[in-house]
Amino acid sequence: MKVRSIFGAALGIALMAAAGTQVQAAGLVKYTVVEHPSIPESLTKGDPVRGRAAVINRQKGNCLACHSIPEIPEEQFHGEVGPVLDDVGSRMSAGEIRMRIVDPKVINPETAMPSFYKLEGLHRVAKKWQGKTILSAQEVEDVVAYMLTLKGSYSN
């Protein structure tokens, strides 16, 4: 058993080095994490206008809970827990943004940021949320598309 898990880990690393690590949970869209880490291939086609709505929606992305987003001045009270998202579209690639939304713990295991497209490794999820991700694959891509539009210099 131990040998197998070590072998599994070694295989994982080998895959990561060669063509990235494929991640697939039951019912979720399969994606590939490449070294950096990043998810360069999109899960589906995103729409920035829908993404902006999901970012604001408290039942969806609720990004404003923790992040200030100067491009959304009509919403009062932006959070202060995470970094300001003003020019993320010029600082990061789509793959880097996608990685941070799908499962930011791959980059920083200690982060407070939720994994918006993950089912496994969670503890005591409320019954009504079991088997559900925070965002759907479509919503992840919509938010990625919106984030890519954030290139700084906003005036109210």
Next chain:
Amino acid sequence: MKRTLMGVAAAGLMAFGLSATAAEMKAIDKASTTSAVRSGFSYAISETREMQTDDIQNPSFLWVDIGEEQWGTVDGEAGKSCESCHGNAADTMANVGSTYPVWDPATKKPMNVELRINKCRAENMKAKPWKYESDELLGMTAYIKSVGRGKPIHVSLKDGDMEAWSKKGEQFYYQRRGLLDLSCAHCHEQNPGNLIRAETLSQGQTNGFPTYRLKWQKLGSLHRRFRGCNNNIRAEPYAYGSDEYLALETYLAQRGANLPVEGPSVRK
């Protein structure tokens, strides 16, 4: 000149009407600025703080009044009231709020004020226990805490397995949970003072409970707050008075050691 005179008059009124509570506010502020441990009071806006420190304005006192009335009311088959055995609460209960939970050898668990009240009702008064979040239990808890206001929190871990229960509470505190995958520490240890939308995160200290939350429009217990926090992060909450929450309550008393008892407080 006129403005200064008015200011003096206002200060005079304050001193007349709020002398005891203004001193109390100052003491809480002092405790909060001279140590790393800060009461939720110190994160609140001035309107909320003023509502807490004026007993007339503080809506929690509707429940304190219920508790005070119950204190002298005979209930149960033994024909006793709290007062029959404990006399004047201001004398006999002054150290309760700051020292609970304590070890209960009968249940082999920590016992908070709510459980202590119900144990006394069941065993000594032969009366029916009050339900968690009932006006009676909130009222009696608030009344007992109110007579110990200002006393520094000191919960001993010496008796029974208190140490082990506090450790369990610590594990709870650092355990990620829920769909949002957050531990208590992510908000209350790493981000106190920062905004989550319009809410200012505090250290999550327990010295103000039970608390009148403006959001609830009601007095509520610490365990109600735990359940609310768990719901917010989409985690399955535990029951009122559950082992998990008793362990957490015991641990949090250690994190908040020396903060003054404020209960019943007012929070947003």
